[in-house]
Amino acid sequence: MRIFKFGGASVKDAAGIRNVYEVLQKTGYEDVLIVVSAMGKTTNALEVVIKNYFEKSPALQASVQDVKKYHNQILMDLFEDEKHPVFADVNVFFADLEYFLNQNKSPNYNFVYDQVVSFGELISTKIISHYMSLMGIKTQWLDVRNFIKTDTNYRDATVDWDFTQKNISKNVKKKVLNITQGFLGSDENSFTTTLGREGSDYTAAIFAYCLNAESVTIWKDVPGVMNADPRYFENASLLNQISYREAIELAFYGATVIHPKTLQPLQRKEIPLYVKSFINPLLPGTSVSKGSDLEPQLPCFIVKKNQLLVSLSSIDFSFIMEENISEIFALLHQFKMKVDLIQNSAISFSVCVDDKFGNFGALKNILSxxxxxxxxxNVSLYTIRHFDEKATKMVEKNKDVLLKQMSRETMQIVTKESN
Structure with a gap:
């Protein structure tokens, strides 16, 4: 089988969904499973719903209605017959969402988050499945929560591979177009879990691994993997080929085009990953597979914004030794601070971290x-793979460099914009 993943940008409106149909016409859809994200900025809109829910805001109902109106407009654009069953199916999901918001008793933000945001993927795939059927493609809509089983670490769940492998191997039919949701799973009590933001790529890799797929293709609005994010760097260039090892390095440092957890299951079975344009689907795009590390050989730039640079020094000028570092890392783990860079000297220790869950205040009180x-x-962390002098100067231009370190292949620079 081939696994295709379509992100939110590719299905943000009726034209995008029609384009998915055109892509499938050009590439073929037999023995294909497609993984689809929530439409457009639906996840962000559902995060507003969650915020209003916890704040007991009078705007809660209006924020739900905003999500409903957005999807209804897409439905009206795609389906002329207002009695088409897709309308009833989507209404059931919204009824389930409102029922949850009225009946939930759990104060756990992460639990509530996963139950609510999941409706974005469920609704998008239901609409797309009905549209493909309308256009004459036989489809099977799969509720991914019946296939990918996880632990209860809501918002960043860990996959139970044994259960997941059995579920997928036994229950995915071939010879039809399978349509399922990215990003979602469920725990042993069948509560919805999520695999981390941008986890739809990971979902595609999970299905590919369990089905021994021929390939995975991630369809994006760019021609493939670039050597830099065009939003931050001019003259970004297309990379034709990346080895698994190099792609894992780039993902580890934060290249957003491929989710960090996506590559390991593919590499284990040597399943090639293609990143292609849904605007020009017949172009070759980028291949991530066995082969040369990078083609062409260029410096690759990764930037992470809104980072936190934390420096600790011993109060009595004693050395910061292994036991101190071990204690610091245990606290960073406890407070869910993702460490992106480490540097230490005799009496100081610095880390650049992503405070995704807003826990730094509590952590600082303990460390102090x-x-x-x-x-x-609000510092920026730049990583340059295969750096050279020109690349380094380009990153440092008009910025205050707060920290810098390099290894054989990689340079990392923490900067603040110059005033």
């Missing part, structure tokens, strides 16, 4: 009991 704590908020 043993260390002098200094920090810089």
């Amino acid at each position: 009991k043993k260390f002098a704590v200094t920090y810089n908020e």
Whole structure:
């Protein structure tokens, strides 16, 4: 089988969904499973619903209605017959969402988050499945929560591979177009879990691994993997080929075009990953597979914004030794701070972290009991793979460099914009 993944940008409106149909016409759809994200910015809109829910805001109902209106407009654009069953199916999902918001008793934000945001993927795939059927393509809509089983670490769940492998191997039919949701799974009590933001790519890799797929294709609005994010760098160039090892390095450092967890299951079975344009689907795009590390050989730039640079120093000028570092890392893990860079000297220790869950205030209070704590908020972390002098100068231009370190292949620079 081939696995295709379509992100939110590719299905943000009726024209996008029609284009998915055109892509399938050009590439073929027999023995294909497509993984689809929520439409457009639906996840963001559902995050507003969650915020209003916890704040007991009078705007809660209006925020639900905004999501409903957005999808209804797409439905009206795609389906002329207002009695088409897709309308009833989508209404059931919205009724389920409102029922959950009225009946939920759990104060756990992460649990509520997963139950609510999941409706974005469920609704988008239901609409797309009905549209493909309308256009004459035989489809099977799969509720991914019956296939991918996870632990209860809501918002960043870990896959139970044994259960998941059995579910997928036994229940995915071939010879039809299978349509399922990215990003979602479920725990042992059948509550919805999510695999981390941008986890739809990972979903595609999970299905590919369990089905021994021929390939995975991620369809995007760019021609493939670029050596830099065009939003931040001029003259970004297309990479034709990337090895698994190099792609894992790029993903680890934060290249957003491929989810960090996506590559390991594909590499284990040597399943090639293609990143292609849904605007020009017949172009070759980028291949991530066995082969040369990088073609062409160019510096690759990755930037992470809104980082936190934290420096700890010993209050009594004693060395920061292994036991101190071990204690610091245990706290970073406890407070779910993702560490993107580490640097230490005899009496100081610095980390650049992503405070995804807003826990730094509580962590700082604990660290301050043993260390002098200094920090810089809203810094940018630049990583340059295969750096050279020209690439380094380009990154440092008009910025204050707060920290810099390099290894044989990689340079990392923490910067603040110059005033």
